[in-house]
Amino acid sequence: MVKINEHYANIGNNYLFSEVARRVREYKAAHPAERVISLGIGDVTREIAPAVIEAIEKATREMSSPATMRGYPPEAGYDFLVEAIIEHDFHPRGVRLEADEIFVSDGAKSDTGNIGDILGQDNLVAITDPAYPVYVDTNKMAGRQVELLPCHPANSFAPPFPSCPADVIYLCYPNNPTGTTLSASQLKTWVDYAIEHRSLILFDAAYEAFISEPDVPHSIYEVEGARRVAIEFRSFSKTAGFTGLRCAYAVVPKELTAIASTGEEISLNALWRRHQATKFNGTAYIIQRGAAAVYSPDGQQQIRAVIDYYMQNARIIKESLERAGLTVHGGINAPYLWVKTPGSLTSWEFFDRLLNEARVVGTPGSGFGKSGEGFFRFTAFGKREETLEAVERLKGLL
Ligand code: MLT
DSSP: OOOOOGGGGGSOSSOHHHHHHHHHHHHHHHOTTOOOEEOOSOOOOSOOOHHHHHHHHHHHHHTTSTTTOOOSOOTTOOHHHHHHHIIIIIGGGTOOOOGGGEEEESOHHHHHHHGGGGSOTTOEEEEEESOOHHHHHHHHHTTOEEEEEEOOGGGTTOOOOOSSOOSEEEEESSOTTTOOOOOHHHHHHHHHHHHHHTOEEEEEOTTGGGOOSTTSOSSGGGSTTGGGTEEEEEESHHHHTOTTTOOEEEEOOTTOEEEOTTSOEEEHHHHHHHHHHHHOOOOOHHHHHHHHHTTSHHHHHHHHHHHHHHHHHHHHHHHHHHHTTOOEEEOSSSSEEEEEOSTTOOHHHHHHHIIIIIOEEOEEGGGGOGGGTTEEEEESOSOHHHHHHHHHHHHHHO
8 A cells, every 4th residue: 555755744734835825815715805915925026027028939939930949958958048147147256167067947946845855864954944944844854854053133143053063054045034144254154164074055045136235145156165065056036037937047066975875975966967857857948048038138137127126125114114113134135024023922923913904914934943933024026016005004003
């Protein structure tokens, strides 16, 4: 008889954002006349950049002729996109990468979730707490032992080192959910730690494009030695509105190795290539053309305008909540605001109160981990008029 993966007993029944969506659906069903504003899941609301749309349309037309149509894409991405990524995302920051170190994919969620497939089950895993739920859930699904690294105002949201040497460390900066960052020197302490303990850092840089301050590294490879210890994940989702189009990439440097039970050092680049070749058939050509257009001069100017729009939303939320007396973190180098709930309300109590009394949806901090209890996350990805209306409604409540 078929058996289940017993490790699923160690994760909750519902993925965080599905649970939030479920509660909102229930509320709407019970109050059909009410207009609910979502500042919950970080989903983009602005139209896709015209340069991207044009490129997608052109690529779609290419599909209509036998001479220019494309079948299965290369598993790790078309050269035109990989070259654009290296030239625009890394060269200006002094980071040199080779084309076969980039793996184009359909999303950083799948990449950060699947990367564990190439790592042994007995690795000790350290994850900042709170964190994007995919890191903890996927490691629990695999049966790995996880140590949470509490991040809170008292340590300025800088994670402490694990209590015993970790083999794998997840870092996400700019951080989801707290919106906070690590400086270059703070990040260097983690790279040095990983070199000393021969650990692997899984660096999620999905929100890199939102950095506005100079001392915040955009890539972990800006830190010396990081090529030997880190995989980096990037995404077009938030940078260029691709949440519905799906395109991202992982950087797996060729120096990176992990140890096999035979004692042999195995290339993680080779293992990830093997993984992707087996489980993934590449990102659609038309989507990769759209992603490449993000790097055109028009594309750059258009996505920058959208990012500025979201960050203006962040300022509106931050200033308004602070004026109402709440403590707000983040929102300067990231599109997320991490807010201390008023009084002694738990995260879910605050969620229910906002939904029922202000018809505003946010994300309960405790859904991102134990250290998120008593906090609440707002996203800046809303429409301007809805963001303004949401803060007005909140003012009446606080
Ligand atoms: C979030 O709200 O944390 C993200 O949008 C979720 C995701 O990227 O999967």
